[in-house]
Amino acid sequence: MATTEHAELTSNSYIQHHLQNLTLGKLPEGYERTDGSVLVDASWTIARDAQETAEMGFWALNVDTMGWSLFLGAIFCWVFRSVAKNGTPGVPSGMQNFVESIVEFVDGNVKDIFHGKNDLIAPLALSIFCWVVLMNTMDLVPVDWLPLLFQKITGNEHAFFRVVPTTDPNVTFGIALVVFILIIYYSVKVKGVGGFLGELTLQPFGKWMMPFNLLLEGVGLLAKPVSLALRLFGNLYAGELIFLLIAMLGLWQLPLHFVWAVFHILVVLLQAFIFMMLTIVYLSMAHESH
Amino acid sequence: MNFNATLIGQSIAFAIYLWFIMKYVWPFLSKMLEDRKAKIADGLAAAEKGQHELELAEQRSASIIKEGKEQAQALISNAQKRADEIVDESKDNARIEGERILTAARANVEQDIQQAREGLRNEVSTLALAGAEQVLMREVDASAHKDVLAKLSAQL
Numbered sequence: 090m091a092t093t094e095h096a097e098l099t100s101n102s103y104i105q106h107h108l109q110n111l112t113l114g115k116l117p118e119g120y121e122r123t124d125g126s127v128l129v130d131a132s133w134t135i136a137r138d139a140q141e142t143a144e145m146g147f148w149a150l151n152v153d154t155m156g157w158s159l160f161l162g163a164i165f166c167w168v169f170r171s172v173a174k175n176g177t178p179g180v181p182s183g184m185q186n187f188v189e190s191i192v193e194f195v196d197g198n199v200k201d202i203f204h205g206k207n208d209l210i211a212p213l214a215l216s217i218f219c220w221v222v223l224m225n226t227m228d229l230v231p232v233d234w235l236p237l238l239f240q241k242i243t244g245n246e247h248a249f250f251r252v253v254p255t256t257d258p259n260v261t262f263g264i265a266l267v268v269f270i271l272i273i274y275y276s277v278k279v280k281g282v283g284g285f286l287g288e289l290t291l292q293p294f295g296k297w298m299m300p301f302n303l304l305l306e307g308v309g310l311l312a313k314p315v316s317l318a319l320r321l322f323g324n325l326y327a328g329e330l331i332f333l334l335i336a337m338l339g340l341w342q343l344p345l346h347f348v349w350a351v352f353h354i355l356v357v358l359l360q361a362f363i364f365m366m367l368t369i370v371y372l373s374m375a376h377e378s379h
Numbered sequence: 380m381n382f383n384a385t386l387i388g389q390s391i392a393f394a395i396y397l398w399f400i401m402k403y404v405w406p407f408l409s410k411m412l413e414d415r416k417a418k419i420a421d422g423l424a425a426a427e428k429g430q431h432e433l434e435l436a437e438q439r440s441a442s443i444i445k446e447g448k449e450q451a452q453a454l455i456s457n458a459q460k461r462a463d464e465i466v467d468e469s470k471d472n473a474r475i476e477g478e479r480i481l482t483a484a485r486a487n488v489e490q491d492i493q494q495a496r497e498g499l500r501n502e503v504s505t506l507a508l509a510g511a512e513q514v515l516m517r518e519v520d521a522s523a524h525k526d527v528l529a530k531l532s533a534q535l
Binding site: 110112114142143145146147148149150151154155158159162165166169170172173174176177178179181188189192193196208209211212213215216220257258259260262263264266267 | 392
């Protein structure tokens with residue numbers, strides 16, 4: 090659905106525009122903006138292109154990502170909370186059925202993998218699964234609908250607006266970071282600081298190979314959150330990219346979009362499921378001493 | 380892939396959602412499912428118990444019916460026996476009564492015969508006397524020949 094009112098719109102700029110976040114950040118004093126204006130003072134503003142986003146550095150916020158992810162997370166919490174509050178142990182119906190089936194599905198997976206006693210893991214798995222599914226599902230909304238709506242509402246037809254939070258690495262790495270902290274927390278809690286450090290340094294080759302062991306185990310440890318985050322990000326980013334390519338095909342996009350969307354439903358659920366399962370596995374490993 | 384403060388924001392947001400789910404959602408849902416499981420288990424146990432009781436009741440009712448049938452059978456056979464007895468008894472009674480009546484009738488007849496015989500005897504002796512009187516043309520003293528007459532009549 091390439092917008093045709095801009096004559097200069099190329100497929101390249103169309104895709105790049107779609108992959109740019111709505112970033113709020115601080116630009117330094119004297120910065121010359123894209124439209125030629127020069128900032129008198131350092132000021133907080135919305136980035137107008139990729140270069141400005143880069144200039145804002147780390148202390149900038151992707152407003153669209155934050156907004157959508159918080160909104161979807163709030164929906165998730167609200168739905169589950171209302172069922173938790175109003176549900177009955179009697180015959181369930183409607184939303185309660187739906188929520189219960191998800192809870193039982195997650196609970197079953199947790200019980201299959203994790204055998205210790207931990208009240209955090211099941212809610213963690215549920216939160217990851219539901220939130221990631223919801224964020225991934227935004228990919229099924231045709232790529233131009235929400236950005237166009239946002240551009241109409243704000244009156245800025247160049248406004249960036251990404252609606253799939255999981256195509257922003259900040260989201261996937263943000264969740265993976267929490268998981269990583271929990272892995273370390275439970276490793277230390279269960280095995281003690283010494284036990285955890287010993288696990289990192291004294292195997293697989295014994296204490297005379299300590300630096301090599303540390304390197305090996307350290308990479309292994311860091312690979313857990315990185316692989317979690319990159320797998321989800323990569324799959325959804327690629328999926329969105331293909332939606333964008335399909336969206337530039339004129340009328341052909343209608344059947345193709347349908348086919349890819351149907352296939353993408355699998356990706357949406359599968360990636361959330363994998364993220365959840367690996368989180369359980371990693372935390373279960375953190376509880377076991379080798 | 381440009382990282383910025385969104386990373387931190389997302390981590391915090393996730394931690395908050397996680398806390399919320401852990402504190403206010405999961406325990407309730409988990410408890411609800413456990414309660415349901417317990418309820419279903421109770422229901423199944425009660426159903427099994429009911430089934431068992433039904434079986435017992437069926438057995439009991441069958442034995443009661445059997446007993447009743449046996450009693451009825453006993454009653455019927457008793458009644459049969461009694462009826463037979465009554466019939467036999469009345470048959471006996473009837474026979475005895477008949478015999479009694481017959482004996483009485485026979486006695487009557489015997490008596491009548493005896494009387495008739497007696498009468499005839501007297502008549503014969505009277506006739507004999509009269510005949511003898513006629514033959515002898517004189518009066519015979521009946522008392523003088525009483526012994527002879529009695530002997531004669533006894534022979535008749």
